[in-house]
Every structure is written in C-alpha cells, then in structure tokens.
Amino acid sequence: MDRPRAQGEDQALERLARAWMEDPWGHFGHSATRAHSVDPAEAEAVQTLGVALRFAERRDRIPVLARLADAQGIRRIDRLDDAAPLLFQHTVYKSYPFSLLARGRFAELTRWLDRLTPVDLSAVAVADCATIDDWLGRLAASTPLDPAASSGSTGTLSLFPKTKEDYRIAVRGLRVQALQTFGREPGPGELSAKVHFLVPLFRGGHLSIGAFTRYNLEEFCGGDEAYLHTAFPGPVSADLMWLAARLRAAEARGDLAKLDVPEALRARLPELRALQEDMPRAQRAFVRQAAERLRGERVVAMGTTAMFHEVARAALAEGLERVFDPDSVVMGGGGAKGVELPADAEEVILRFTGARRLTSAYGMTELNTFSLLCEEGRYHFPPWLVVFLLDRDSGRPLPRRGEQTGRGAFFDLTNRGTWGGIVTGDRLTVSWEPCPCGRTTPHAARDIRRFSELEGGDDKITCAASPQAQAEALDFLSRL
Amino acid sequence: MAETPILPAVIRGEAVAEPLIPFGGRGGELTFLAPDPRAIADRLPLSSPRLLADLHALRLDEILDFLEEAGKRLHLDRNPYLAEALEWSVHTAPTTRPILEGFYRTLPAMFQRERILTWIEHTLGREPLEGWVAHRIGPYSFEVRAYGSRAVHIVAGNGPTLGALTILRGAVTRSDTLIKVPSNDPFTTVAIARTLLEIDPRHPVVRHLAVAYWKGGDQAVEERLYRPACLDKICAWGGFASVKHVTRYLRPGLELIALDPKYSVGVVGPGCLADDDAIAEVARRIACDVAVGNQVGCANSRKVYVVDGVDEAALARLVRLGHAVYREMLALPETLSTRPKRYDPELAAHLEACRLLDGYYTVIGGEAGEGAVVVSHSPEAVDFADLLADRTVNLIPVERLEDFLAEVDQSTQTIGVWPPAWLEEVSHWGALAGGQRFVELGWHLQGPGLVGPQDGIEPVRRLVRWIVRERPSPEARPLWALDPDELKLLA
Incomplete structure (x- = not known):
C-alpha cells in the first residue's frame, strides 16, 4: 500500500474483506452486476487483506500449509504475490499412496485428509467403513465436510475437503451469474423462483459431479424434487467411478490382473459395464424426454456442448425446435476432448432449445466460485476469486496487468474446507484490461486447455513411454 | 531469434525448398520454414514397387561401400549440414547441447561397415539379403529371400540418431524409405540426407530416400501417402x-510396424545395501541408468525396486541410497548428463x-530443476510414475521378487539387474511378465545399441518382404501321379 491508511479506513477494509470471505453474494445483494462492477484497485486491496487474514487464521490449523510456509520462510502476506508460493499444487489432493485406497485403509486416509483441512477430523470413527462411498458418507455425516472425490485419467482419485457450505456458495454463484443479465438488478425470478434444473448425470453421491446436483436441488429447485431432472435416478458411486478409472489404466497396461481393487468392488464390474454401455443412449433419451415434458418451461440445463449438440441435431431433424422458454439457460463446455465440433454447434443447440445464449462456466471442485462467460465470450472472475497467473516454467507470478498467458492459479477467499489457494494444470490467457461487456473484473479467453494436453501434443514423437501417450491411449480406449 | 531456419525436403536425390511455409512456433517454440507438404506430397512416394529394381541390382557390398563413404562425411566438425542442424536442434530437442553433440559424434561409427554387417547378422542374416537361401522339408525344397519394401517411417525425435538408423535399415534391406521427421527433431535427418545426396544424387540408395516434414495427422497429406498404391509398410515410433x-x-x-513407447526399470536384490561401499556401487550404477542422456530415452531407468525388506532399517538404507544416487547423478560429466533443459512443471x-x-x-533434491530422487516409504511406486523424467527416479522398497514382477508389463523395455548373478532368474520371470531386455544394473544406456530385436518387435525383419521360391525335388511326386489314397495337402 502506497500511503498509510487511517485506522477507520483499515477497519472499513477489514469489514469488506470479511464480507467477501463470509458471504460475498449476500454482500453484493445477490447481484451479478454489482459483484462484477467493483473498482479494480479496491478489489486488490480487499483481496490482499483477505488472503492475509486467511493465512493468519489457517496457518496453524492446516499442517500442510504450515509446512509449506515454513519451507518458504513466509510469515505474513503484505502483497498478493507473497501468497503465490503458498498456493497448493492440485496434485496435493491425490498425494496419498495408492494402497490406502486399494486396501481400504480409511483411518490412514482420514489422517491424510486431516492435514489438508481446518476441519477437525480426529474424532471421526471410520473403522467400519468398507467402501469409499461409506467413508465419504461418514465424513459428511459427522463433520461440516462433504468431501468431493473426482477420478483422474491415470486411475487415481482426487479427494478434496469441501464443506457443505462451500457447495452452497458455489451453487449460489452459479444461479446468480447464470440467470441474471449484466446491467439489470435481479428480480425474484432470478433470485428465488423455482426453475427446472436439467443435468444428464446422477442424483447425488460423493463424486463432485453428483454432489453438486444435491445442492443445485436446493438452489435452483427450492428443494422440490419435481424440478430436478437427472438422467439417472440414483447417486453416482465414487467406488464405481474409481473402478472405471482403474479399469482403463489396467487395460492400457495390457494386464487386467493389475486392476488392484478390493474383491467386493471387482464384483461390481458387470454393473459398471452396463452403465457405460447404456450411458450415451440414456443421456440422449433423457434430454429428448425432458424437451417434450418441459416444453415452453424455463430451464437451466448443464452438460457438455458435444452431448447437447448431438441431441439437438437429431431433434431438429425430427422437427423439434425452440422447445424451452427463451429465458432458459444452457451451459455447455468441456468434455469435447478429441471430438471436433462443427462451427455451427452453438447455433444448432440454441435453435433446438430456444435459449438466447449458450453459456459456459469455468470452475473446478477446488474452487467455490464459478466464472461465467460474458456477452463477449470471456470468463469473468468474481472479485473474491483472486487470480494468479504463473509463468509456465518458473511458477513465478506474472504481472496483473495487460494480457498474460500462463498457468492458472487461484485463491478463493470463500473456501471453508481448505486453505483456498490452488495451482491448476490449466493454461489460461487472462486480461486485466476493461472488457467491452462492461464488467470491471479480470477475464480469461475461452481457449483454456490443460498443459499436459498441449505439451507433447504437437507432433513430438518419442520412444519413451510418456503420460501423454498413456492418457491418449486411455482416452482412445474409453471411446471404444 | 533473428533467423528462421529453412528445412528443405530431400526427395529422391533432390533438395526441395519451395514453396516454403512456416511450422512450429507454438508456445514460444522455434519456427522453421519447410516446403508446403501438400505441394510436394505426390512426389514423396514411389509409384510402383517394381521401381525398387535398381536397388536390387546392387550387391550388399556395394550398398555398404556407399554407406561407408557416407560415414566418412558425417563428422560434425567437417560437415556444415550437421553443424547447422545441431545449432537448430538445440532449440527443438528435449535434451541439451552437450548431449545432442555427443549423439551427433556417434554418426560415423553407426555407418561403419563391420558394425552394420554385425547387426545384419543378428537380425536377418546376410544370406537372404544376398540371394535365395535354400531349405528343405521332407521331400520338398524351397528357398527364401528378403526383398525390400516401400515404407514410411514416422521416427521419434528424442534421440537425434534414430533417423540415421532408419536410413541404414532402409538401405541394407533395399527398401524405399520415406521418413517423416518429428517436430522435436526435424533437422538432423535432413542434414544426413543432404550429405548422402552430395556423394551421388543418382545412387539407388539416394534415389530411394525421401525425408520431409509435415504435421503428423495432416489428412490432406497423409491420405495421399498412406495408401497401398504408395506404400507397403508404416513404421511408427512412439x-x-x-x-x-x-x-x-x-x-x-x-x-503397421508399431514401435511402442517403452520405459525401463531397475531391480536390486537382497543384501546389496549392506554397507557404504555397497551403497556407493549401486548408486553409481543407478545414476547412469537414470541420468545419461537426461532420461529422455526409453532405455533410461525411471523406477528402481529394491528387494531388501520394507521395515524401518530397510527404509533407512533406501534413503541413504537415494542420497548417494542424487550425488552421483549430479556428478556425471556434461557429455553424459546435464541439468535438464526444462523441468516438467507437472x-x-x-x-x-x-x-x-x-x-x-x-524427496531428495528437485527444488532447482536439477533432478530428484523420490524414495517411497511403502512398497509401491508413486502414482505419477508415468511422469518420471528430467533425471527423476523413484526408489521403491519391496519384500519379494514377486512384488517387483507384478509391476513389469509389455511397456517395460530394459530391466537392469543387481547383483549380476541374479540376471538368470530375473530375466526368465521378467520375460514372462512382459520385460524385453535384461542387463546388468548400470548398463542400460551402454551396449550394442538398437541392433537386436528392438523390444521384441524385430523391425528389420518386418521391413523386408519375405519371398518364397519352390522347386520340386527329384523324389517328390506330382499330384497327378499320386494314388488316390496318397493324396494329402499339408498346411
């Protein structure tokens, strides 16, 4: 800070920082317009203080953070960039030895997770947990956590200490930003009316894709099950999805004997095979049925652009057009790796659904804050989501000005279940220049890709087995 | 960089440098200019296999004469094409200059007549390349001969001499060789091809060599080439x-001849870390297997299993070994190993x-991008083992050989074994598990080279077309002379 602040100013700043940490959407009156209209200089001052406060309160409660801070010799945070070396690599959340999961050593896994969260897990009894679902369910039932599992391409399961409150903040932000129009104050239709929520996945479970649905049911449907539409009636099983990932990894290695999962889980192979076989058909059928049942209704639909496109093309061929209310929201994106979408994919989806705009959110399990596409096709980061763009090689923070390309890293001031700072595997191009859409917040270009996908992908051939080769083989197998 | 390098295509005795278009340049990578592959695609393949007649009119010795002459001209200090290619390759290769230069300096030896003859002997044998080789089964006699084929080679770029190896394999098998160079090493093979062209652009070996760059997957190019009318074989590395x-x-x-990507491991037997001297011995060997060439090759070790128990004492020994490996790795001379060009951030x-x-x-080291040793405390590899590179090795304690064998599979190429007396047992069980090459620990990168069956794939044997010629022997009776009860057709 360039000049000393008066005590009153300091107190006002701290009140703001606390508000952004505790209930940012409430603080901005649940208005996407107001949240995205803060003065950038003020935002940075609040962010800096917010990160410093979080560091002070969590340093001694999260052992891994203390260890990292000690190793870096960092005692306090005066500038945002001071926090860059303290952001956790995303790999931290899968850093447990594989055997803990394979042998069902849940007490040890709990101790591992306990070192990553300020929530005290020491009193949770897990001795009788037989499956991953049991264990995650036990943690959710007896602590503020609702831990989120997500399965990776190499057969690992990432375990993230998200709290129930974290989920609620996340889905609130999704609703606020997806349903409102920038420049217009929200009315009850945007803020609280029940809307139909469509997601071609599962109803609950501890994998984050399923868990989100439980919270979206509260946020979008007012808890009314009749407003929640999922392709599958039951929850997603973390065990089953882990089995799927293990299976792909074992197949790529050419030896199914190396599956290395508990016997009881292996017995669920037929269930998994049936699900995998049925999935594409079930998802298409689901969107078609929803289109007929919810004709003219306002819906919020979330899925991948590729899936929506496939359904839309088939439906249009049969004359199904503009099936939902024009104020509906269709959120696509992701999942199209290796699938080339035609240039008119978006137009096809809009013609079928009748929605005015296809949007997309950039977010991840490790963050509570989704960043949505603006009218100019840029992902805008709400002000309490601090953006660090790191140099691809050195990991040092790039300046927060102009336009920069690097590794995306974030500190989410609202995170409860963990430290809040995360370094992703994503390459982003972020601009701190004003966006023509009118929002004052920094914004990223649409083309966000994993570094692991970019590197080696460009026609570099090697005789040494590489993760790229491995991942692509897996990707290929999963499409068979 | 002020200058943009030009990468000509070398097509059947001619260097082609137009029309040039830019390639590369993504993410700060080197941009280079090369002929538009769509403009030259139709000139790359050999339109008829019958046009291989000129190569087949040469005796093997004549081909070797030519290669020997080429070897004399492939000295880095005297060959401006190579010198230039090395300068540019520093920007594209995964390794650093001293290591690249070391590879370049091995080129003359690769072209030595005796060496080539030896590896021919160990793959095809010289006779089927020279003429018909007679065999006999029962009353029937037959002859076998190796004819050349038309092949495209999609070569790997992590070692700059793989293009040279491909040229040699193509020449001695009298094949038509089209090389698609990779973006991590576009320059070296073109420089070698230009050197051959200067010897004699009309020599059949040169007339049957085409080297060009196009982006792998460029359908406009590949659908014109990858057709039975143009090619018999596709040899794909990587x-x-x-x-x-x-x-x-x-x-x-x-x-398709698929040279699958491989990785390599070491295994150390019980009681081999008993004292400081023993640990130093094992560490020196592991350091070479891991770090020579900066661990960009498939033969480089990435994991070492130590079958010496999993208790605390065993772990303490393993950590001491880890420190020793780290020290030895960093002490290697820079022609063998350097600080990695760029340490993978992932x-x-x-x-x-x-x-x-x-x-x-x-975790020992690894904070300055220099390389690292990760010692597992439990009998399992790190779950990011696929990423291990840039002089990074995982040491894993296990209880029994069986625990190690469970980790071997078809992608395991070299297995370095210590102590030497254990090679017999480990190679047998390791082969059953999928391993392909067994060496003494410390010798992963030092040996006869890629001259044997190469991961069990036998690319040289598969590059030729094996032709059979049969003549009846005097005692064989024709079908028309057999009694009905003598009639039988054996498959």
Missing part, C-alpha cells in the same frame, strides 16, 4: 502419438505434494 494418426489408413496391403508439482505430505515419501 506408439499412440504417431499411431493415432495412422490407424484409419490401415487395410490389407498396408502393414512433475515438479507432484514432487512438491510428496514433500509436503511427508511420511509417505522422502
């Missing part, structure tokens, strides 16, 4: 990275996570 573009073109008449992130969640792993 597994999925190259094979994914190729599979769509496979059909009867077009064969791998660095995993190491960081291991360091923070201590108790599961001991």
